[in-house]
Amino acid sequence: MNEHLPSWHDTPARQTILKFVAATLERSGQSFVPPADRIATFDNDGTLWCEKPTYPQFIFAMQRLKQLAEEWPELGDQPAYKAALEGDLEYFTRLYPEEIPVLMKILFDTHAGMPQSEFDGMAAAFLSDALHPRFGVPFKQCTYKPMVELLYHLQASDFKVYIASAGGMSFVRSVSEEIYDIPRENVIGSSISFEVDRQSDKLVLLRKPGLIEPLDEGPGKPINIELHVGRPPILAVGNSNGDIEMLEFAASDEMPNLSLLLHHDDAEREYAYDEGAERALQLADDRGWTVVSMKEDFSKVFDF
């Protein structure tokens, strides 16, 4: 029976997921969960879409720096702008997580200073037009087909499905309805600050340098889920150390719950890396979280 999750092999991981979801729907069963409590939260980078060779948002920032340096050539003297002009992707991948102040300046230079509606258009255009360097398709197509099938299966099962991204909330929202069928308000993430401005008597939200605390990473994930949802997830899905607290948050609940960790072990079809996921993989083992292997569990990775 392969009607749900057709891009998954019929492995124990797939069966665990399908059984869990089916049990939450079974009104007379011990594992029934009322719809209001059927909350699922998904990390985005590396869980729903490809985060290699680096985060799509870094490539967006690089493209923005290049545009800015072309407009104001004097900026080209600064290392980040110079690297962007030269297409030196390595420069950007080296920054995280060691050089946060440099990254912050890049973030503020490229993501702030414009009205929110304008940024939304810029992010959507980037994700639609810029091509993934290895796969040659737009970044917004680099989503994992089996994971998107899981989103849809949960939505069809009256789960409220949220994204909890360490990356930019506005960046992901710009395409979330189109690529995941997840409405903007169900995307939680890190965010730049805002200020209220007025243009010809109309209120405008301007993006400004600064970050909304807490960032949506590590302990910030359960805190932001509390702020945005007000309930712990009964299903949480992540792929890295930054998702540990979210996976723990799901498992902290007295209700039936499932924590899933996606393991990038398929160098052929995607990328194989444990870097940044070492503690999460260890905890999955210790706590009995379900590890999803891209290589073993996915019959298809992308939809292209």
Add this chain to the structure above:
Amino acid sequence: MNEHLPSWHDTPARQTILKFVAATLERSGQSFVPPADRIATFDNDGTLWCEKPTYPQFIFAMQRLKQLAEEWPELGDQPAYKAALEGDLEYFTRLYPEEIPVLMKILFDTHAGMPQSEFDGMAAAFLSDALHPRFGVPFKQCTYKPMVELLYHLQASDFKVYIASAGGMSFVRSVSEEIYDIPRENVIGSSISFEVDRQSDKLVLLRKPGLIEPLDEGPGKPINIELHVGRPPILAVGNSNGDIEMLEFAASDEMPNLSLLLHHDDAEREYAYDEGAERALQLADDRGWTVVSMKEDFSKVFDF
């Protein structure tokens, strides 16, 4: 025709609201709004429930201080605890907005230091058990029946209805599903900070002294609506100066929109006061926002 909003007199305000909502639903009309964009945001204190003689949350804080002082008598020396023990409500109403540091200490003493789930139970119990000093019914019954009818009418018209409260998000969420049929995740508000703790290997969210920025008041309202919803409201409802930016935010949109200001002008059935709403009333006049008069537009104020 009185099938919608039965506790309203059939006044121009009621007709403006009904016409606006009907027009957004009319697929072939110029004012049609797709369901995804049908966002409505309501202030809570003074807009959905009674905020006099003071905010219910202040009375909750007072009750908590009293409990704490009974448990630890040495606290009774501090002015706020002393006032709480003596039932001196005046002490608390005098604090806002001049003595913010004192208020903050009261807030942190009474709203922080416990797991989130425990606070939720305390808030719900207070709102269910404590009686309004004038009306003699539980605070959670002191909601404005015509406004609750408006919430329901909007929900039935496929609006996504949010509360944007300057008061505590968790406080309002503890009863929002019961009294407004608004799910917890649709309540935006000010919030105390959180930290992640672990108890017997389970993750617990502890409430801790500190505030999540921005507070949900004034310019913080459109910013928090952007963070939680990602779209401006097409209908916003408030009653005070702290709602001005939210009302402007609705009116900033190119889509059809309606900004409503509730005017407390009914001393007999509720309270009559313009204090704290002077600028909002002036702006309503300047901008053509619809002012709803409790005295003229409401046929019934409460459901008791």
